Amino acid sequence: MKKGYDLLNDPFLNKGTAFTMQEREKYGLVGILPPTVQSLDTQAEQVYKNVENKPNVTEKRHYLMNIFSRNRTLFFHVFKQHIAEFMPIVYDPGIAESIREYSEFFITPQNAAYLSIDHPEQMEQSIRNAAEGRDIDLIVVTDAEAILGIGDWGTNGVSISVGKLMVYTAAAGLDPARVLPVVLDAGTNRESLLNDPLYLGLHQKRIIDDRYYNFVDQFVKLVENMFPHLYLHFEDFGREHAANILNKYVDTYPVFNDDIEGTGIISLAGILGGLNISGEKLSDQTYMCFGAGTAGCGIAKRIYQEMLDQGLSEAEAKKKFYLVDRQGLLFDDMTDLTPEQKPFVRKRSEFDNADELTTLAAAVKAIHPTILVGTSTQSGAFTEEIVKEMASFTKRPIIFPLSNPTELAEAKAEDLIHWTDGRALVATGIPSQPVTYKGVTYEIGQANNALIYPGLGLGVIASGAKLLTDRMISVAAHSIGGIVDPAQPGAAVLPPVTQLDRFSETVASAVAAEAKKEGLNRNDVSDPDECVKKYKWEPKYK
Numbered sequence: 001m002k003k004g005y006d007l008l009n010d011p012f013l014n015k016g017t018a019f020t021m022q023e024r025e026k027y028g029l030v031g032i033l034p035p036t037v038q039s040l041d042t043q044a045e046q047v048y049k050n051v052e053n054k055p056n057v058t059e060k061r062h063y064l065m066n067i068f069s070r071n072r073t074l075f076f077h078v079f080k081q082h083i084a085e086f087m088p089i090v091y092d093p094g095i096a097e098s099i100r101e102y103s104e105f106f107i108t109p110q111n112a113a114y115l116s117i118d119h120p121e122q123m124e125q126s127i128r129n130a131a132e133g134r135d136i137d138l139i140v141v142t143d144a145e146a147i148l149g150i151g152d153w154g155t156n157g158v159s160i161s162v163g164k165l166m167v168y169t170a171a172a173g174l175d176p177a178r179v180l181p182v183v184l185d186a187g188t189n190r191e192s193l194l195n196d197p198l199y200l201g202l203h204q205k206r207i208i209d210d211r212y213y214n215f216v217d218q219f220v221k222l223v224e225n226m227f228p229h230l231y232l233h234f235e236d237f238g239r240e241h242a243a244n245i246l247n248k249y250v251d252t253y254p255v256f257n258d259d260i261e262g263t264g265i266i267s268l269a270g271i272l273g274g275l276n277i278s279g280e281k282l283s284d285q286t287y288m289c290f291g292a293g294t295a296g297c298g299i300a301k302r303i304y305q306e307m308l309d310q311g312l313s314e315a316e317a318k319k320k321f322y323l324v325d326r327q328g329l330l331f332d333d334m335t336d337l338t339p340e341q342k343p344f345v346r347k348r349s350e351f352d353n354a355d356e357l358t359t360l361a362a363a364v365k366a367i368h369p370t371i372l373v374g375t376s377t378q379s380g381a382f383t384e385e386i387v388k389e390m391a392s393f394t395k396r397p398i399i400f401p402l403s404n405p406t407e408l409a410e411a412k413a414e415d416l417i418h419w420t421d422g423r424a425l426v427a428t429g430i431p432s433q434p435v436t437y438k439g440v441t442y443e444i445g446q447a448n449n450a451l452i453y454p455g456l457g458l459g460v461i462a463s464g465a466k467l468l469t470d471r472m473i474s475v476a477a478h479s480i481g482g483i484v485d486p487a488q489p490g491a492a493v494l495p496p497v498t499q500l501d502r503f504s505e506t507v508a509s510a511v512a513a514e515a516k517k518e519g520l521n522r523n524d525v526s527d528p529d530e531c532v533k534k535y536k537w538e539p540k541y542k
């Protein structure tokens, strides 16, 4: 039983000024807190007022993260009440700044585990120290090689593990004391960090040989062994490793890659939402991916799988896909293709001008896609010319500029609506304000994996699923249909973030039910809704 300052300094137990007089007597807190006892609601009102009064996003974030570090219950109580307002501050896009400046502003390790490739012998002890006797249901781990679209940030990337977990709790009620953020420090290739004496990670280039995969393997086996019901979430690994690592463990443990699978699910849900508005069929669409990396190929694979589920043959479905990357349209004779790109490449013989298809503009002109999804990190790549070209042969073009953070998005929602005379069905990776055009207000869906991974994770964890299967992923994507009214002029393709906590439960129930159907549940799922509700943590003082 913690007492005195040990108790005040434990963010999972601390109540600050809300400790009652009896508790202060009992736990050695008399005289080390100001005399007035406050309620959680009063504390929360005060926090919210202070956030409102901060002059900019940076100061709001610093203040909120300070509350997070000291008192999780209070932090989540406020976050949950203001989820749509706080997400852009503490999660994307605000989190990009906290990653860039992590070393300079370091104050507390936020209960994360920092694992060094130079000290594999310390790994177990490090995890034990970070978990401090807590049972862990969920780990978010990153090696920070490809954070959002901002690249390699080494140990600074721990913030993305912390941030993703914050959203799990605010959106789906995962108990913050049962989660663990982890960063695998395998070095960094960012020169500015290597040359920065203040950088807190290993000052060495990334290890990319067998030592890297052994490091990851040691980690996965260790945590799966330490926490037998663990759900392991991989975030922002580099293009060379992300899919390899997922494929290696997906049939053995309940693991999830957010950039591949989470982005695939939310993009599919958005496309299904768009087709619901346009009244068109998926099997009639022509799909173009711009930026065929981890996320781009993950999304293509999910949409392809959906076409198979809807009855297309593999050959028919493959004909619908076109990947564009740095080289332009990807062809089967290219020597630098990734294994994830290969299933979707084209033959030069399909085109009269194949050798000219080296830009997005040329590819759009030649192929006439009806769906264009951007995961390229190329700011403004969806130009007016390209978008107008696409809209000239498609009544309701589906256009998703998904690159994060804000300054890397392929287009702005407002421009897409204007350039297409209100016909584009748009979703963006970062939050976008509604766009009013010719008397109609267009709500813009946020196709960010944060809209889906919390509910998915809650479903897996509450049901105790032994694996995360393709069917579970598919039901997650389908479960958020029907929330938006497609007949409403300007309707969004995805449900609003303001309802994230509500629809996370819907997603979780669907996933838990599917786990049961496949016989993968280790917990009682006789009533999936009940199973999920029972698991949820509420931000209230105990």
Ligand SMILES: NC(=O)c1ccc[n+]([C@@H]2O[C@H](COP(=O)([O-])OP(=O)(O)OC[C@H]3O[C@@H](n4cnc5c(N)ncnc54)[C@H](O)[C@@H]3O)[C@@H](O)[C@H]2O)c1
Pocket (backbone or CB within 6 Å): 146, 147, 148, 149, 150, 238, 239, 258, 259, 263, 266, 290, 291, 292, 293, 294, 295, 296, 324, 325, 326, 327, 374, 375, 376, 377, 378, 402, 403, 404, 405, 408, 428, 429, 430, 447, 448, 449, 450
């Ligand atoms: N909205 C979401 O939920 C979500 C989820 C995951 C990733 N993303 C975003 O997608 C972007 C990519 O992330 P990733 O993890 O797939 O990274 P990645 O590095 O694996 O993929 C990026 C791809 O873009 C390609 N590319 C780079 N420059 C290009 C150019 N000029 N023209 C064409 N292609 C180019 C790269 O070659 C690579 O294949 C990031 O900005 C990230 O924030 C968004």
Ligand SMILES: O=C(O)C[C@H](O)C(=O)O
Pocket (backbone or CB within 6 Å): 092, 147, 148, 149, 236, 258, 259, 403, 404, 448, 449, 450
């Ligand atoms: O972190 C996000 O906002 C989404 C996604 O995982 C990304 O890498 O961009």
Ligand SMILES: [Mn+2]
Pocket (backbone or CB within 6 Å): 147, 148, 235, 236, 258, 259
């Ligand atoms: Mn990511």
